[in-house]
Amino acid sequence: MGHIEVILSFVIFISFLVFILIFLNPIKKISKDSSSLEFTESKILDYLSANLTSVSLILNSSFSSVQGACLYFNLKLEDNIIVKESDGAEKDGDYVYFNYSGNKFYKIYSSIELVEKNFEISNCRKLNGSEYNLGVINTKKIILDSKLNQLIKDYNNYEILKNSFSINNEFSIIIKRENQYLFKLEKFKPNSVEVIAKEIPIEVLNENAEINTYTMQIITW
Numbered sequence: 001m002g003h004i005e006v007i008l009s010f011v012i013f014i015s016f017l018v019f020i021l022i023f024l025n026p027i028k029k030i031s032k033d034s035s036s037l038e039f040t041e042s043k044i045l046d047y048l049s050a051n052l053t054s055v056s057l058i059l060n061s062s063f064s065s066v067q068g069a070c071l072y073f074n075l076k077l078e079d080n081i082i083v084k085e086s087d088g089a090e091k092d093g094d095y096v097y098f099n100y101s102g103n104k105f106y107k108i109y110s111s112i113e114l115v116e117k118n119f120e121i122s123n124c125r126k127l128n129g130s131e132y133n134l135g136v137i138n139t140k141k142i143i144l145d146s147k148l149n150q151l152i153k154d155y156n157n158y159e160i161l162k163n164s165f166s167i168n169n170e171f172s173i174i175i176k177r178e179n180q181y182l183f184k185l186e187k188f189k190p191n192s193v194e195v196i197a198k199e200i201p202i203e204v205l206n207e208n209a210e211i212n213t214y215t216m217q218i219i220t221w
Helices: 002-024 026-048 145-165
Strands: 049-059 070-074 081-084 089-092 095-099 105-110 132-134 138-144 171-177 180-185 196-205 211-220
Touching: 026 049, 026 138, 026 145, 026 171, 026 196, 026 211, 081 089, 081 095, 138 145, 145 171, 145 180, 145 196
Parallel strands: 138 196
Antiparallel strands: 049 105, 049 132, 049 138, 070 095, 081 105, 089 095, 171 180, 171 211, 196 211
């Protein structure tokens, strides 16, 4: 009889555990919360990001010119450009124009965020193929400084912003650099709600092709 009671007790205990897993399903709850956070994160990053294209230009030993000369070469880029180490650059059709500063190495950036340093492009000399080499063209998604500033304004119209993201949960955003908070976009959170948060490193591009690294914290509930 003792063995039967032990077996029955074990069966009842297992049945209770199955009941808890099926009806309360804590694993499913965590998955749902995580998916809401991931979806919110993707919407925010899509809102803030655009393409940044970069490529290196190296002038070879066969190149010769006076400093300050206007040079150009064939390179098709879609958006505004900045040529680092040059005090002026712009694109015209399939060509990039820049002022020769005396350096042999230049980094070219292209993005809608950039403000070109325009200059007079008349009397410019086209580089021939033996005078320069181009590196690999890289394109990646990056957060734009202007979009980050726009997000701060749009968060004041929270419901409109939330609807544009097509999300049902509430969210807050905190941006900081090292231990310094740059801004906090926060909504009131009742003490009774359970929140889930995530921190991610982000790169932010400004109009001068400078890239700053921040930390973004996204909080959902």
